Amino acid sequence: MAAEHASIDALGQFKLHTVLGPIGASVNFTQSNLLMVIASALILALMYFGARPRAVVPGRLQAAAELAYDFIYRMVSDQIGHEGRKFFPFVFTLFFFVLFGNLLGLLPFSFTYTSHIAVTAALAITVIVLVTIVALAIHGLHFFSYFWPSGAPIALAPIIVPVEIISYLSRPVSLSIRLFANMVAGHVMFEVFATFMVMMAGAGAVGYVGAVGPLAMNVIMMGFELLVAALQAYVFAVLTCIYLHDAVHLH
Amino acid sequence: MARRAFAVVAGGMVAGAALLIQATPARAGEGMPQLDFANPLTLAQVVWLGIIFFALYLLLSRWALPRVAAVLESRAAAIAADLDAARGAKEKADTAVDELTRATREAHANAQAEIAQAVAIAKQTADAQAAEMNARLDAQIAAAEGRIAQARAAALGALSQVATDTAREVVDRLVGGGIDNATVSRAVADVLAARAA
Numbered sequence: 001m002a003a004e005h006a007s008i009d010a011l012g013q014f015k016l017h018t019v020l021g022p023i024g025a026s027v028n029f030t031q032s033n034l035l036m037v038i039a040s041a042l043i044l045a046l047m048y049f050g051a052r053p054r055a056v057v058p059g060r061l062q063a064a065a066e067l068a069y070d071f072i073y074r075m076v077s078d079q080i081g082h083e084g085r086k087f088f089p090f091v092f093t094l095f096f097f098v099l100f101g102n103l104l105g106l107l108p109f110s111f112t113y114t115s116h117i118a119v120t121a122a123l124a125i126t127v128i129v130l131v132t133i134v135a136l137a138i139h140g141l142h143f144f145s146y147f148w149p150s151g152a153p154i155a156l157a158p159i160i161v162p163v164e165i166i167s168y169l170s171r172p173v174s175l176s177i178r179l180f181a182n183m184v185a186g187h188v189m190f191e192v193f194a195t196f197m198v199m200m201a202g203a204g205a206v207g208y209v210g211a212v213g214p215l216a217m218n219v220i221m222m223g224f225e226l227l228v229a230a231l232q233a234y235v236f237a238v239l240t241c242i243y244l245h246d247a248v249h250l251h
Numbered sequence: 252m253a254r255r256a257f258a259v260v261a262g263g264m265v266a267g268a269a270l271l272i273q274a275t276p277a278r279a280g281e282g283m284p285q286l287d288f289a290n291p292l293t294l295a296q297v298v299w300l301g302i303i304f305f306a307l308y309l310l311l312s313r314w315a316l317p318r319v320a321a322v323l324e325s326r327a328a329a330i331a332a333d334l335d336a337a338r339g340a341k342e343k344a345d346t347a348v349d350e351l352t353r354a355t356r357e358a359h360a361n362a363q364a365e366i367a368q369a370v371a372i373a374k375q376t377a378d379a380q381a382a383e384m385n386a387r388l389d390a391q392i393a394a395a396e397g398r399i400a401q402a403r404a405a406a407l408g409a410l411s412q413v414a415t416d417t418a419r420e421v422v423d424r425l426v427g428g429g430i431d432n433a434t435v436s437r438a439v440a441d442v443l444a445a446r447a448a
Contacts, residue, residue: 014285016284016290028292029295033296036303037303043311047315047319048315051315051318054321062322069319089311089316092316093304093307097307118294122301
């Protein structure tokens with residue numbers, strides 16, 4: 001497609017369009033949402049079929065499901081503490097929703113819903129709203145002492161308080177942009193190198209040899225993107241846990 | 252450190268992507284589709300995201316995760332029960348070993364006592380036998396000494412008789428009779444007594 005225009009269209013892959021024919025069009029159901037449904041179905045399938053054998057010595061799938069459960073459970077208990085157990089399902093959902101979104105996006109003809117700032121921002125705002133509600137519910141108005149580090153001289157209040165408030169409000173921004181930017185960057189690079197490859201191949205026999213370069217680059221990129229996909233999901237979940245820890249314990 | 256290194260790499264990637272996007276001869280009116288909020292689909296996907304995410308959360312928290320938790324708990328319970336059983340068996344084995352040790356020690360002590368008793372009895376018996384033997388030997392010695400004394404007395408009696416007879420003979424030869432037996436025997440007895448003294 002890009003080769004036909006003889007230019008690099010790195011951003012066309014992020015364009016949304018409705019799926020499932022007229023039904024999808026009538027409710028604005030996009031390929032992004034279809035991937036969300038597939039990711040959710042895969043997560044549920046992993047946990048369902050993983051837990052079904054109920055074996056004392058787990059098979060491979062059961063071990064995967066238990067590992068997934070244990071990984072997030074340990075993360076939540078380590079980061080938040082004992083009170084964190086009740087946030088476990090939320091962090092689990094968040095981590096695997098992001099992880100499967102990132103990984104499914106790496107499949108050909110697929111779509112990465114985490115490459116949309118609207119999606120990552122919605123998730124980040126959900127996190128920050130939850131964190132604020134939890135903090136207010138546990139500590140009441142005492143929550144606002146969070147913006148005042150204990151022991152700071154009162155004269156510095158006009159500087160410290162706005163800084164603290166801004167840093168608090170910048171959390172969802174950094175949380176959403178980090179994930180969004182990582183995903184977009186990776187997929188743009190894929191598209192760019194793939195287009196180079198097609199353009200070179202179009203240049204004849206010499207081009208075929210030259211196209212090996214971008215191809216090798218994309219193979220390496222794929223390995224790197226797998227790392228990024230897992231790491232960004234982990235970062236998103238860990239930061240959520242850290243924010244929840246702050247909300248539960250205040251400082 | 253890894254996270255910082257990663258942040259640098261990621262930052263570089265974002266910068267590179269931004270350069271590429273700038274370098275892209277984008278068609279007029281086309282920026283990032285992600286920032287095209289005029290497109291109703293951009294925000295519609297967020298509404299669907301809310302529905303799907305909430306549904307996933309409910310299904311996971313109410314249905315899927317408790318199932319996994321149940322499997323993990325049953326395993327933990329099985330392991331705990333096995334450990335308890337093992338601990339019980341070990342306790343039983345320990346008490347059995349203790350009993351065995353005590354029984355061995357008791358048997359050992361009993362054997363020692365019996366040995367000591369047997370040795371004492373044997374010693375007593377030996378002592379008694381030795382005493383009896385000594386008594387018998389003493390008696391035999393005493394009897395032998397008695398016999399020796401008797402024989403000696405007899406010999407001494409015979410000697411005084413011979414001496415008396417010899418003395419009278421000698422006196423008779425020298426002085427020709429006229430001396431009675433009593434005088435001779437008294438003189439011989441005096442001389443013998445003086446010798447014996």
